[in-house]
Amino acid sequence: MNQDNMHSDDDAPIRDACRNLREMEIPSQLKSKCLTAAQNGLASAGLTQSLPLEATSSQVSKLPVAIAASLLVGVGLGWILRGNAQPSVREDLAQIKPKSVFMTPRPTTNATSIVEYQERSSEESFFTKETYLCGVGRIQSKSKYQISREQQ
């Protein structure tokens, strides 16, 4: 306590009268309450020393994570759509009708007559199946040449 200029005879009665007030008991939980308030005040003033470094490093580390997550999502969607697209691709749309293209008569070694040739007619088809992912582009392409024989 600062005692400068306090110890004068005139002030002694007042000083003695105020002794009980100076010795007032302080609540026990007050210090922890004040400490918490002080730390909150410091935080609100932005004087927490480690805060800027944590903010910077967290922003830097977020970028590659975001890129990786985007790639994974894109690949995952591609796989899902590829799997879903297989049954829904209408192969018949891409089929070229065999009769319109391949039904030019071709001599077969074993055919002895036109009827035999007709009996041994084959259906040939060629188709291409492509899968496209919106926003990505063509992710799969499959071409197929198919010959099927019909036996009567």
Place this chain on the structure above:
Amino acid sequence: MEHPLTPGIAHRLRQGDPEAIESVVDTFHGPIYRYLVCRGSTVSQAEELTAETFFQFLKSIASFRGDDDQIRAFVFSTARHVRANSYRRRPNDACSIDAEIAIEDALNSPVEQLLAQERSSAVTKAIEQLSEVAREVIVLRFVEGLSVSEIAKVCGMPTGTVKSHLHRAKQELKHELSDSEPLT
């Protein structure tokens, strides 16, 4: 009683040093609480305002440009502003009403009962009879032991004005105390 502050504490407070903060809280939480009670706050109000004082003190510590020996005046100045803002929000809380509320609060615990007894003592009654400025300088000078220059910083007035108020306050207080009980 106050513990002396370690040298360089003002700089460390501006850096946000946790040990410096704890040292300041440890040193001043008692005196601030005592000051607020003597200025008419109830026990619960004094606790709340004391915590608010340290919140505001640390919040504005970056703007504090003083040395270590000016920290006490800065803390008490903050407490004074916190108290003034509190009473501005609650304009009906005059000193006499606070005293009655303090007596009601005193019934809650032994500490508060003792404080109620203190407040009913002659000196507290005499202090409550003083004018606002006189009450301020008397409490800061004789209860908290601040110097005249520190009181001038806390109250925002010249040292000559503080001395004038202090002289007048002492005369009034002596008169009040002599009316209530004989002084030896």
